[in-house]
Amino acid sequence: MAPEIIGFLMIGAMLFAIFIGFPISFTLIFLGIVFGAWGFGMKLTIFLMTLQFYGSMMEQTLAAVPLFVFMGFMMEQAGLMERLFKAVQLMLARMTGSLFVAVLFVSVVFGAATGIVGASVTILGIMAAKTMSESGYDVRLAAGTITAGGTLGILIPPSIMLVVMGPVLEVPVTDLFAGAILPGVMMAVLYLVYALGRCWLNPKLGPPLRDDQIPDSRSHVWREFILGLVPPTILIAFAMGSILFGWATPTEGAGMGALGSVLLTIGYRKFTWKRTYDALLKTLEISVLILFLVAASNFFGAVFSRLGTPGMITDWLLALDLSPSLIIIMILAMVFILGWPLEWVPIVLIILPILQPVLVEMNVNMTWFAILVAVCLQTAWLSPPVALSAYFLKGVAPDWDLKDIYYGMMQFMTVQIFGLTLVFLFPWLALWLPGYLYGN
């Protein structure tokens, strides 16, 4: 059988096998071995596996994951993040869905500071899930907001994905960074409009505080708000500020944030060695959960690429004789569909270079195209079953049903497609800022 066909069977088998309920990492590794051995031999498959695992182990940008997770746990143990969300809720007491505002606000701040989805989703989950549940928020909408908000990190610069995409499409990364800002903020606004719109139609989805929970004294509310807001603001300023003001790379900023969280717990007299060690253990647990899965899915994706299936799909596409707009729609549809089983790395590195010459020939603006692909690829994080964000969130909010997380993410996939349509219809969304900053 042709290896490309084996690739299709592999995806089919994966869709079935994952739902048996065995740990996903090991299921992916096993399927990679079986179908790799079938397609190109056992010796090479297991060798590919060691290479992929080693590659994931030496990826310095991912070292930000344990650091940000540790920061999250330290803040959580000191009760500071809960207090922040409570404070926002108190301030917006009579507003339905106020926590969605808080989550998306923090998402944008986080997105502007990091390029790592795993860290954003996990930390938002740790910080917000408890408060949302206790306040009677709808699990699906809450999970969708957290996962969608978390994926903003790969769109809002700095973004690892755009950094990889730039050289592939021969567009300066700075242009891509500038181009992604408006669409990124737009997506956050769309998420917000969606979440609040749903709450407006059905207040039960994000209930406001009951009258007896709202203190009479306005000054008390302000006091809580400031006390809740100041510590995390200091910390975010410490971590994110060090990145945004150019003192630190994202990984280094994560280290600053981690140390900052320790100093903050000391300042709040909440520091104990035992608590800190507990936070370290939990950090290890969550980091393993995320990073082992990243390594396993990299291996799975590498086998799939090696089987040649993505290339074959691209060839089909090019064989059709269509107008530029239709080709772009087809490409986006393909990226969208491939985002289901794959993460963004194989899509960006294998498919885009094959398409690049064709698009250049058709005079497609490559900055615009890159942003379209980037917005489209965000869905790869939101499309089950290989949607790492779902598993990251499940890891920190274990009582949330994975099925509900899936449903929540799929609602936001719809919002995502709406946003994608806007960027497609109004290219200036992606092109105005780079033109304003860098000319032409």
Place this chain on the structure above:
Amino acid sequence: DAATKIQVQSVIPNTADEVVMLQDFADDVKALTNGEVEFEILPAGAVVGVQEILDAVDAGLIDGGFAWTHYWSGKHPAAMLFGSPVAGAGIGIDNIAFMSWYLNAGGKELYDQLWKEMGVNVKGFMLQPVGPEALGWFKEPIETMADFRKYRFRTPPGIPGQTYKDIGVASVAMGGGDILPALEKGTIDAAEWCCPKPDSVFGFQKVLKHYYLQGLHQVVVNADLYINGDVYNSLTPLQQKAIEVAANASLMKAMAYRINENGKALDKLINEDGVILHDTPAEYFTEYMAAANAALEKNAAENAFFKQVWDSQKAFARTAVPYWAQAQRTNANLGAAYAETLKKQ
């Protein structure tokens, strides 16, 4: 009968200049073998990551790989002497002189020996001499080495980068993806990448305007093709010869291609993007050369094969470099005279 298809994974996207030249080489081989041998070029990351290409070729996971041989300095220190001998191996070898050593003064035999020393089942072909690479991009002009030392400079991997540290430059280690954001935000003040064309594709001109072409860290740079030993041995002698002939042709073609492409890119950088080209401070050359020599001496003392290769290069350089330096001066003066007439127009 059916063609032999050799899959080659590169370390860069398929749109890069190096791949364009590699494809040209592949077309030559196909024509020379009557279509019997075909290369299929896969982009970076298609099968394995950049750092794993040589291991993958060795194991037969991919038939072939394409990279700069100094990428494998971690596996054997002498790889650097073939891929990017720091500061012209410390003995004044430029990329053309290097080709003379490689083709005419025993370099090729040592190159074949390198893979045995490394313990990998690989047949290598040098394809693309692309040096000299630029010193890099700076936020502010540097007049002296004291100026240079004020800036945080993203340096290349291995000894070429360590040598900057040795001469007191604030050398920053950073992944390729972090460079541009770091420059934009001022996390670092200066950086090097390659040469005008790749640098402008990377986009440095959008954040930094001061460009220095004269640098020593990668004055000689060669990109190579690696074929798995078993795959190579399965070819007929005629097919093997065709690859060798096409590879030798590629050495010249690559040089030709790069002069033209880098020239056009530099012209655009200066005349359209507002980049200012500067001369590198003279003391840089002496300081960097001295530090590079110390690093080379240290490696030669630690590794016998490294010493053997370097000794061979030194023996070549003793007679070749004094001649070539004189001849190059003619070339430089000739070029400079023409460039002057352009300025007057």
Place this chain on the structure above:
Amino acid sequence: MAGNETDDTIPIGDELLAERRAGPGSRMPDDMHPAARSIIHGIDTMSEWVGRIVALLVVPIMFAMVYEVIARKFFVAPTLWAFDISRMLYGMSFMLGAAYALMHGLHIRADFLYRNFEVKTQGRVDLVLYIVLFMPAMIFLLIAGYDFALKSVMQGERAGDSTWAPVVWPVKVSLAVGVALLLVQGVSEILKSWYAATRGRWPS
């Protein structure tokens, strides 16, 4: 499921990972075969201790990053080692911690079907999959990982993509060791699944 049902409350904090299972401290049931009991205890204790030590690696990563930022920003004296130290320690920590995570049931499952199975069925599914899927995969990865690490040690291999260029075999050895630990932990999980498949309840 509506969000305002009380069973949606998430007790984050100490019960952060609801699916997490107790460590080796928990006593295995009396009706388990004594040999199985001591094997499980031995293996779990080892994984627990490895995890407890490996968890500390975040601390040097954190200080390396902070040191680098301060040295570079305020003293124009960046280090060459912080970049490599951070990625090597991070990579080692998640591979060496993988067995610890397996013991605590932390590797995520798409479990909305699995969760509703009878415990006996869960045990049988796990038993079969640990033997048919997990163990062979880990054995293959161990064989390849061993060769991979050995070659690197023999070459004294250094990183080819960083200025500092440290030896990288500690990372490759950690990969092999991490897989070996996973393989050993798999034996413990097989015995626990066997118990669940036959007795209809999980041992801890």
